Amino acid sequence: MRNLSLTLFASATALASALPARAEPQIEVLHHWVSESEVAALNTIREALAAKGYGWQDSAVGGMSGGNMQQALRSRLASGNPPGAMQFIGWEGVDWSGQGVMRDLNALDEANGWEATIAPQVLPFVKDGEDLIAVPVNMHRQNWVWASTAAFDKAGIDQPNTWAELIASGEKLKAAGVVPLAMGDEPWQIQVIFDALVADIGGPDFYRKAVVDLDEEALSSDTMKQVFDTLRQVRGLVDDGFTGRDWAVATGMIISGDAAMQVMGDWAKGEFLAKGMKPGIDFLCFATPSETPSYQFLVDSFGMFEVDDPEITEAQDALAEVVMDPTVQHDFNQLKGSIPARTDLSVDDFDECAQKSFKDRTAAIENNAMLGAATHGFASQPQFSAVFGDVTAQFFVGDMSSEDAVQMLVDGINNAR
Secondary structure, three states, X not given: OHHHHHHHHHHHHHHHHHOOOOOOOEEEEEEOOOOHHHXXXXXXXXXXXXXXXXXXXXXXXXOHHHHHHHHHHHHHHHOOOOOOEEEEOOOHHHHHXXXXXXXXXXXXXXXHOOHHHEOOOOHHHOEEOOEEOOEEOEEXXXXXXXXXXXXXXXXXXXXXXXXXXXXXHHHHHHHOOOEEEOOOOOHHHHHHXXXXXXXXXXXXXXXXXHHHOOOHHHHOOHHHHHHHHHHHHHHOOEOHHHOOOOHHHHHHHHHHOOEEEEEOOOHHHHHHHHOOOOEOOOEEEEEOOOOOOOEEEEOOEEEEEOOOOHHHHHHHXXXXXXXXXXXXXXXXXXXXXXXXXXOOOOOOOOOHHHHHHHHXXXXXXXXXXXXXOHHHOOOOOHHHHHHHHHHHHHHHHOXXXXXXXXXXXXXXXXXXX
16 A cells, blocks of 8 residues: 555646646836846846746837837737736826726735825826826936036036026037037937926926926916027037937947937936946036926826636736835936935935935925926826927027017917817
């Protein structure tokens, strides 16, 4: 009898070893992070998800600051094949929730107290009514200038305190063989500069009237013409090779010292850090210059789609928990260049640019100068943001007058209402 039991045990063991191991549950995540620093930051989320026993199926669609990714999503939803999760910016998650394709994360929120850790300015972009439909991983500041200390030293210039000084530095930089301003001709890259100019020249209240409220008087004002006049001067700082240039390639020009400055959100900082460069030594970070400083913010969040597979639903829960984990937010943002979305985390061990971001955010909240970045959909709805992007891009690459640009802006906004 004992020999029979041993035989049966051996047979069962052999059968078990012959069967394929149970594959770990997978979740497909659609996102647009493809640069070196973005991928490095994203890996902190993947590794934390793997530690929970879930696999990450990567679906990266770069380009157009997420525009290409949104087009890919529309095709997926039309075919009834949504991804498990997706990176959202601006109103994207709320808009998709309105179409009934997102699941709420209310139970997880109630169990973990997430909403209390999210800045009030961020909540409108991750909640649909009373439902939490996405979890934010970071807060970026958009209105930064990144500068090469080597290029500044070569041209003998200091940090500019006004846009006039920034523009005037261009001649010294050109004489030193340095491109004054690195950028590409993508509409969103141009609009980043436009957003900064609207707030820096007009002030936070003017920005809200023009970009958020879409007030026609503000849109057609002399102040808006001054914004376009200054944008034309900024165009004179850019080299002729900017056509088709990716933002990260432009950042690379600062890293190499071939260019002096880039106006870009603090995701650019991640590129410097990935090369081992030190803020204040190898590169400078300072807010776009203004007498009335503002903080133009955007956040990246992850939302989960309604699916029928319970294993994917479990993986969605795990991903949401990972994104909101304090350690993950700390590690992710140190690599990404942003600051944590959670307001209850310390940044004492972050670099000086991040600490300045925290300090400036606190001041902006006190001064009512926290502004959603229009370029990335944190001001007006997408149909209006698209008008700003189209007009500023046409103006920047053509010879349109400021008066014509303002009129095109007014007409475009009115047509989109």
